[in-house]
Amino acid sequence: MAKGKNKSSEERSSKSRTSNGHKSKQHHIRKGRQETGASSSSSNSNNAFPTKLAMWDFDHCDPKRCSGKKLERLGLIKNLRVGQKFQGVVVSPNGKSIVCPNDKEIVETNGAAVVECSWARLDEIPFNKIGGKNERLLPYLVAANPVNYGRPWRLNCVEALAACFAIVGHLDWAELLLSNFSWGLTFLKINEELIELYQKCTDSESITKAQEEWLEKIEQEAKERKDKAQSGDIWMMGNVNRAGDDDEDEGVLDSDADSEEEEEEEEVEYDNLGNVISKKKYDALGNEIEEKEVKYDSLGNIIESEEEDDDDDEEEEEEEVQYDKLGNIIEKDDLTKNMESLTV
Incomplete structure (x- = not known):
């Protein structure tokens, strides 16, 4: 073996x-x-x-x-x-x-x-x-x-x-x-x-x-x-004792931003030929015509301003038309003549 x-x-x-x-x-x-x-x-x-x-x-x-x-x-x-x-x-x-x-x-x-x-x-x-x-x-x-x-x-x-x-x-x-x-x-x-x-x-x-x-x-x-990393957000806030001044400054900045936005909204428009299209309207003497705000009711009808309504009411009162028994308009001159005849 x-x-x-x-x-x-x-x-x-x-x-x-x-x-x-x-x-x-x-x-x-x-x-x-x-x-x-x-x-x-x-x-x-x-x-x-x-x-x-x-x-x-x-x-x-x-x-x-x-x-x-x-x-x-x-x-x-x-x-x-x-x-x-x-x-x-x-x-x-x-x-x-x-x-x-x-x-x-x-x-x-x-x-x-x-x-x-x-x-x-x-x-x-x-x-x-x-x-x-x-x-x-x-x-x-x-x-x-x-x-x-x-x-x-x-x-x-x-x-x-x-x-x-x-x-x-x-x-x-x-x-x-x-x-x-x-x-x-x-x-x-x-x-x-x-x-x-x-x-x-x-x-x-x-x-x-x-x-x-x-x-x-x-x-x-x-x-x-x-520690600095944890307190980093606090330091980024600036001086805490002058927080009010900072807020005022921020308010000024915000208002400036708003005024810039308004100026952007009031930018001048131009036509196809490059001419300025003014949004303001002037009369023959060059006076600016103020545009009146148009108001609408719930049905879409134009609502005149209160001043215009008052003026219209005064004019209507002054120029109120009178009618006779037959419905005919009585002119102012005829009315005065009739009144004079009655007095006589």
Whole structure:
């Protein structure tokens, strides 16, 4: 019977995987890539970068967007295995103190390393099997990478390494590393004031104090902006003590607007030949003839004005026509003659 036929599938599967959960075949392929990459990067990094760079890559990120993998392709960084320790500064969420200028000698001598993983999958990382004796946290900084641009703390691998170099006093190393990315130098630009602040510190405690003061400052600024935004409508109202004057001014503006509307309504009209058609009427002597308002009753009949009615009544009274018994009109002259004859 051939060897291995009596073994169960569970035994085969358990033995076919390594300690970090990868299949042995994939592990050997990856191990070969790491070793070749390490040998090539060690030779290239001495010429390309002034100090050692390393990372533990857990394949959480998209290879096309991963800054750590790009540094590896460029031969600038060494890919470490799980269980392998690093003697330089290890930028890790598992650190107990913050990177400070006092770490400059460690960085210059033994370099810096990072953990290449997803922020959302930190609980999957075996921090007890990686790292070293110089594990460090990073202080408050803002990301400039395309994935987490503008978000504090969310730095990627190259930003973490550049931040470490800048804080310990090697801003030139940070620029050299970030120059491999189109957006890289933006990280130093948006964090310029913070980096200068951290460079003035000495130990981890002073860095922590500077960080706390900065966070209090931006929190206060955010509060002031919020208060201004809420009180913005009040300031737009102007001086409350002069509200009456403002109302008067508004009244003047309204009346001006009304007068403009009236002027628009009284615009001059023109005929087809361009001659002015005047709406006002004049008599032979050039005197303006006032147009009397015409009123209508509910049936649509014209209602004369009261003055005209009074004048008409007076005229009717003055020119009242009299009739005889047969209904004939009695002229005024005949009436006077008859009256005279009667008196005689």
